[in-house]
Amino acid sequence: MSSSKRNVGILGTGSCLPDRVVTNEDMAKIVDTNDEWIRSRTGIRERRIVDENTASSDLAVVAAQRALEDAGISAEDIDLVIVATVTPDHLFPATACLVQDRIGAKKAAAFDLTAGCTGFLYGLSAAVPMVESGHFKHALVIGVETLSRITDFTDRSTCVLFGDGAGAVVIGPAKEGKGFLAFEMGSDGSGAELLRQEAGGSRNPATQETVLQRKHFISMAGNEVFKFAVRTLGSCSEKVLEKAGLTKEDIDFLIPHQANLRIIDSAVSRLGLSQEKVYINLDKYGNMSSASVPVALDEAVRLGKIKDGDVVVLVGFGAGLTWGATALRW
Numbered sequence: 001m002s003s004s005k006r007n008v009g010i011l012g013t014g015s016c017l018p019d020r021v022v023t024n025e026d027m028a029k030i031v032d033t034n035d036e037w038i039r040s041r042t043g044i045r046e047r048r049i050v051d052e053n054t055a056s057s058d059l060a061v062v063a064a065q066r067a068l069e070d071a072g073i074s075a076e077d078i079d080l081v082i083v084a085t086v087t088p089d090h091l092f093p094a095t096a097c098l099v100q101d102r103i104g105a106k107k108a109a110a111f112d113l114t115a116g117c118t119g120f121l122y123g124l125s126a127a128v129p130m131v132e133s134g135h136f137k138h139a140l141v142i143g144v145e146t147l148s149r150i151t152d153f154t155d156r157s158t159c160v161l162f163g164d165g166a167g168a169v170v171i172g173p174a175k176e177g178k179g180f181l182a183f184e185m186g187s188d189g190s191g192a193e194l195l196r197q198e199a200g201g202s203r204n205p206a207t208q209e210t211v212l213q214r215k216h217f218i219s220m221a222g223n224e225v226f227k228f229a230v231r232t233l234g235s236c237s238e239k240v241l242e243k244a245g246l247t248k249e250d251i252d253f254l255i256p257h258q259a260n261l262r263i264i265d266s267a268v269s270r271l272g273l274s275q276e277k278v279y280i281n282l283d284k285y286g287n288m289s290s291a292s293v294p295v296a297l298d299e300a301v302r303l304g305k306i307k308d309g310d311v312v313v314l315v316g317f318g319a320g321l322t323w324g325a326t327a328l329r330w
Helices: 024-028 035-042 056-071 095-103 116-132 189-194 208-212 222-243 261-271 289-302
Strands: 008-016 020-023 046-049 080-084 109-113 139-146 164-173 179-187 195-197 218-220 253-256 311-318 322-329
Touching: 008 056, 008 116, 008 289, 008 322, 020 024, 024 035, 035 261, 046 164, 056 080, 056 095, 056 139, 056 164, 056 289, 080 095, 080 116, 095 109, 095 139, 109 116, 116 139, 116 164, 116 179, 116 289, 116 311, 116 322, 139 289, 164 289, 179 222, 189 195, 189 222, 222 261, 222 311, 222 322, 253 261, 253 289, 289 311
Parallel strands: 008 179, 080 109, 080 139, 253 311
Antiparallel strands: 008 164, 020 046, 139 164, 179 322, 195 218, 311 322
16 A cells, blocks of 8 residues: 555444345245255355345344444444445435434445445445545445345246345554555456346336336346356456465455355365365355355454454455455454
8 A cells, every 4th residue: 555545444344134044945945946956056055035024224224233333433433334235225315325324324425336246345445445545534335135125036047046134344544554455346348148137227117018027136147157257256366466465375364255155166276275264154145245245254253263464355256247356454
């Protein structure tokens, strides 16, 4: 970092998962699938699903409050709220504004950000420079999804993959030598159609026909997305390490996007990491899109797996197509 910028790090983490657990056996009662098929192809055993009265903002508020408590600061000390999500409460107003109001962050600016499963990393990459510059002192970055709201539970190729949840971090001034070291972000819009929600926007507004054709649900070209992810997860991690002046050997802990165990294993192999340096909760929660990295980070921190001074890499990929990573010293 330039000496003209302040050091910025993560001051607190928090997460919120719905109470309802849906196992692979439960999914087999809905579509033609089974536990062995799902586990062998994805690594997922179960996922969390919200009830009919819970929206994304409800999960985000709890995750935010827990992150604030962990950071030991008040909501009134927050200057910026960013919510990364593809399942906002409404197209507008921003879910971030709803969260800002409910937690009492009275002086905070707030906006939503959409970058698919990479959303949380994009949110960090937007917030950190504003805190580095001194424009803001504290920011709250939240990744939240209620993907069950846009999942087609008649499509066995996608419905077994996704879950609901929220994770949050408070970022602010860090001690010398600590905090965010580098970011690596990218996109390839030529792959936009590989993973999308086709209807509901200005290109294809909601009509009776789009509803009947099930175009408001997630559609994914699974094989193509898998190949993209395998290429991207490891290379993105290597590039952010290079930017930070680090090597693969310097990684103390890796928090990857939790989409598919085979994708994670491929990146771990490429980086030459032991399994003890990687946190995986995919088996419990499935793919929570922008919530997966912050939820995994919060769990790893609370379990004591990440220690003071550790070099931590957070990395993700998602719709857009997008990818992103950050390296930081805890």
